[in-house]
Amino acid sequence: MMTNKNQLLLALGALGTAAGLTLAGCAASGPASTAAATTTPDATATATASTTTTAAPGSLPSVPGVGLDVTNIDKSVSPCDNFFQYASGTWLKNNPVPAAESRWSSWNQLINQNETVMRQILVEAAANRSAAKGSNAQKVGDFYASAMDSMAIEKAGLKYLKPELDRIAGIKDLKGLQASLARQQMLQTRSVLGVGVRQDRKKSTEYAVYMSQGGLTLPDRDYYLKDDARSKQIRSAYMTYLTNMFKQLGDNEATATKNANTVVRLETRLAKASKDRVALRDPYANYNKMTVAEANKQFPNLGVTSLLQQLGLGSAKEVIVGQPEFLKEASTALQSEPLGDWKTYLRWHMVNSAASALPKAYNDESFRFTQALTGAKVQQPRWKRMLRATDATLGEAFGQLYVDKAFSPETKQKALEMVNNIKTAMAEHIQGLDWMSTATKTEALKKLNSFTVKIGYPTSGRTTRP
Numbered sequence: 001m002m003t004n005k006n007q008l009l010l011a012l013g014a015l016g017t018a019a020g021l022t023l024a025g026c027a028a029s030g031p032a033s034t035a036a037a038t039t040t041p042d043a044t045a046t047a048t049a050s051t052t053t054t055a056a057p058g059s060l061p062s063v064p065g066v067g068l069d070v071t072n073i074d075k076s077v078s079p080c081d082n083f084f085q086y087a088s089g090t091w092l093k094n095n096p097v098p099a100a101e102s103r104w105s106s107w108n109q110l111i112n113q114n115e116t117v118m119r120q121i122l123v124e125a126a127a128n129r130s131a132a133k134g135s136n137a138q139k140v141g142d143f144y145a146s147a148m149d150s151m152a153i154e155k156a157g158l159k160y161l162k163p164e165l166d167r168i169a170g171i172k173d174l175k176g177l178q179a180s181l182a183r184q185q186m187l188q189t190r191s192v193l194g195v196g197v198r199q200d201r202k203k204s205t206e207y208a209v210y211m212s213q214g215g216l217t218l219p220d221r222d223y224y225l226k227d228d229a230r231s232k233q234i235r236s237a238y239m240t241y242l243t244n245m246f247k248q249l250g251d252n253e254a255t256a257t258k259n260a261n262t263v264v265r266l267e268t269r270l271a272k273a274s275k276d277r278v279a280l281r282d283p284y285a286n287y288n289k290m291t292v293a294e295a296n297k298q299f300p301n302l303g304v305t306s307l308l309q310q311l312g313l314g315s316a317k318e319v320i321v322g323q324p325e326f327l328k329e330a331s332t333a334l335q336s337e338p339l340g341d342w343k344t345y346l347r348w349h350m351v352n353s354a355a356s357a358l359p360k361a362y363n364d365e366s367f368r369f370t371q372a373l374t375g376a377k378v379q380q381p382r383w384k385r386m387l388r389a390t391d392a393t394l395g396e397a398f399g400q401l402y403v404d405k406a407f408s409p410e411t412k413q414k415a416l417e418m419v420n421n422i423k424t425a426m427a428e429h430i431q432g433l434d435w436m437s438t439a440t441k442t443e444a445l446k447k448l449n450s451f452t453v454k455i456g457y458p459t460s461g462r463t464t465r466p
Helices: 004-028 031-039 041-053 083-094 106-127 136-148 150-156 162-169 174-187 229-248 253-273 292-298 304-310 324-336 339-353 360-374 382-393 395-406 409-431 438-449
Strands: 193-200 203-213 288-291 318-321
Touching: 106 136, 106 382, 106 395, 136 382, 136 395, 162 174, 162 339, 174 193, 174 304, 174 324, 174 339, 193 324, 203 324, 229 253, 229 339, 229 360, 253 324, 253 339, 288 292, 292 304, 292 318, 292 324, 382 395, 409 438
Parallel strands: 203 318
Antiparallel strands: 193 203, 288 318
């Protein structure tokens, strides 16, 4: 009888094995045999099944329910000509990209199913008026209810954003600009740079303060610098978006256009100093640990010490700088560019970051630009957008409500057993390798046993399920 762990290995290897056998057949077959394989797939399947039943002793029998969904196969296509279309063509035909999406796969279907459960949790939490103050149900329910109350949002207009816009308007000098950058970090507007705390990549038992490139509205530097038709089209749409949003804020046409050009100019300067996506993949080049004093010396106009203090990180003695050359350029720009231009830039980042929480006119402008950027034809329904906003803002609290509803201790235990079976099977596989030395096997097993399993939710700490 097949063990659970071997079933798992069979399932994980099924796709690779099937692809390998099919492509090996392509390599070994001439045009005539290829045509036969394409036009008579049932015969091929029968032959494969026959081979399985007469396999040598000790080989694994086939298991119903483990393997590939053959209904996705497009039998009109030869796997020798286009294996992707052969393997997935029918699925692609039966699952067109929905109008609200820019991409689609079976993972998106799973996400949709899960979001249906999440929506039910949020609706129940929003309707629960007796939840204890400060409880997860109260915080999550109130947030989602407020996010879904579009009438109240329309009535409020810019009421809740105005204090932040007034703060920006009140900046008088470089020191005030530095203080505003700290405020922008807390509000997560992605202005100029990124500052955050996470595990030290070279010492995972410690947390570290990271400083990195940022400050761009478009996805990365290439969107500002490339001259192909698509990039120019996106930049044109971005200019329209900027101009219309400044007009929504009360600027006249000429002022809005001027302000839009200012934002694009500053962001383009930051883009030129930014690393591209390939360069960002190098973990060593993007890890530059230095003292706070050294950071102040290299980036004098960022006000690193006061920045960290305002963020509650004043006790940090060191920072890890991802892209020093970018921060040097940002520091120079903060001093050399007109203060008024930086205030325009911050004003833009503030309203753009809050667009989903503002009246419909702002949200519509934001989505029109999203259409140009992603190709989505219609906007996601409000409940889905606000669900994701709730998850992004109150992820830990929402997560605990989700666990209570949809991820029982029994389900977690099953998942743990599955992972432990995989670990056991991997250990057996390592021990059976004839090309690996005993010393190497020992190190490999040590690495395998150091693997920390994280399923669903932690079993200790502040995020433990109630």
